Amino acid sequence: MKKFLRSDLELLPDYTPAHVTDPRAVIKLDSNENVYGPSPRVIQALGDTRTWQFYFGQDDVREQLARYANVAPENIVITNGGDESIDLVLRAVLENGDVVIDAPPSFEMYRISAIANRARVVDVPRFENFALDVETICKTPNAKVICLASPNNPDGQLLPRADLLRLLELGALVMLDEAYFEYAGESAVDLLPRFPNLVIVRTFSKWAGLAGLRVGYVIASAEFINALHKLRAPYNVNWAGLVAARESLNDADYLMNNVRATIAERERMCVELNKFDWLEPIPSKTNFLLMRVRGREPQTIKQKLAEKHILLRAFRSERLKDYIRISIGTPEMNATVLSALNEL
Template sequence: MMRGDLLGLKAYQPIIPPEVLSERAGVPIEGVIKLDGNENPYGCSPKVGRALAGYPFYHIYPDPEQRELRKALAGYVGVDAAHIVAGAGSDELIDLILRLFLEPGDGVINCVPTFGMYPFCTEICGGKVIDVPRDKSYAIDIAGIKEAVGEKNEKTKIIFIASPNNPTGNITPQRDILELVKLGKVVVIDEAYYEFSGTTVAPLVPEYENLIVLRSFSKWAGLAGLRIGYGIFPTLIAEQLLKIKQPYNINLAAQVALQESLADIEYLQGTVQKIISERERLFQRLGELKFLKPFPSQANFILCAVVKGNARLIYEGLQKKGIFLRYFDTPLLSNSLRISVGRPEHTDALIEALKEMC
């Protein structure tokens, strides 16, 4: 009865919650140094907690058309609200985009190594993942994408580009994005880490019928646990997404938190600047360790190649000390660690632990 193609689907590997990490490491939960999820170590705006505690209408269904939410987001982005659709995290919007465009067997360009939700959701939606490897500096391969699109022709529908890219941290220049837009396929630019780079193509969306930008409040605004993201779409696509999404997809707590976050931009920009400053310090400290090669990043994490030693052993050894990173060992990302930027004391603890181990 179940779909045969899904029975063999490999489950997505999500972030492990802190209580599980605490038990695994044998340290109190407050002693866990969680540098694996690219979360904001300073949390959300203080206004969010106060607003959530005092909100009186949780017994009422949220607005399925997201009117006030879209209006607030439009003011932040600088586009008309007709271009905005919010989702339960940008993950939901990735799934909705794929469901809107894909027929069984249609192709989706995936510029590996990159965010794992693109191929995961593509397979669930019955699409075909077409991997186009990035170059040695992790820049996208424009010629390779054009070749892949040309080979598949009309069966290739969507191109996903994360900028800054997760897990490598580099951006894709606007000129390259516009070169892809010329191919006539749907080009989705995932700007989940935009606030840490300041580089965006969102203002260009109204000029094109096939350019989409996705963003998140999980990283910069500290709302990962409430699951809210949004996209900037051509109006025709936005209209269709509003039609096919679950009617009440954004819960009221998430809506209140987003609106309060946008009302406290100065505070949140302050925490973003702290993270950017600590990112530069972390990059410098990691570069002093001869067994690591950190890559420059415009996100809130740093990818490191382990050039001497075994990344898995380092990863597991740090876990025993209550420090948790992300480990990668794939053909295009071998013997590597991704380190989220934490507070200064987290950086200090990590560097000391690495020195002790290696």
């Protein structure tokens, strides 16, 4: 089969499938999911819907979403998760060999989608404290797209606005991923009228607890969004996802209460985890915390906690081999995590 496959696909890392058969049988804190789950109104509406046999477009939900995001419906396209947003944006702009700047460590889909869309990825690694190396990005020639997350995954820190403004002035397309916007409370949406080269990506996976239903969206200039509509599959978001998005927006107050509970627990966990002399959590604006581990092996910690049915993330890459990342759980989950860490 190899002769049929694009040779550049060899640049992509091997696919590792998710392996948890029943996520509710464990305390699953390895993928930055929402531990409170979706709004009860979503569950109710999915059970009540009787129209699965029809095709549904996204126009109605887009109007509602535009009000939530404080833009016009012409500035939004809804996608099959943030992952599809990222791919669609890159697909719309990249031609063979175009330069895409990635700032690792960051969310891995930027690099994967850039390669899939035949770009040349130029890495501008972050500093030791995960701050962006803005100078080097500014000096990189011919960049067509700069991929950034704010807050960034895995460290959870916001991109300072001054840095974003400098990058926008360069004129390259800046794809700004605000997947954790609701936890951070800070957005660059207000910059869209001034910078047509700004494209924002968001998701319902985190704040609305819809990771399994795959709903994301792009916010950008009407002209750019129009191009994405031409390129996307007509029914790229399934009807269940659209129903769930609609009901999440109808119940945003409930969901934002859960977001606030997670933020309060994040702040408490940051203090509590800091009390371990072998852990150094980085203050975060998301629903997870990245921690440097001193004098112990992160893979062993991961394994020992897995034996207690707690899943967290350890990394294989050289840059992150001394770190673990953990989603913020409910107060009960977090208490279990702290006592499991105490027992180590």
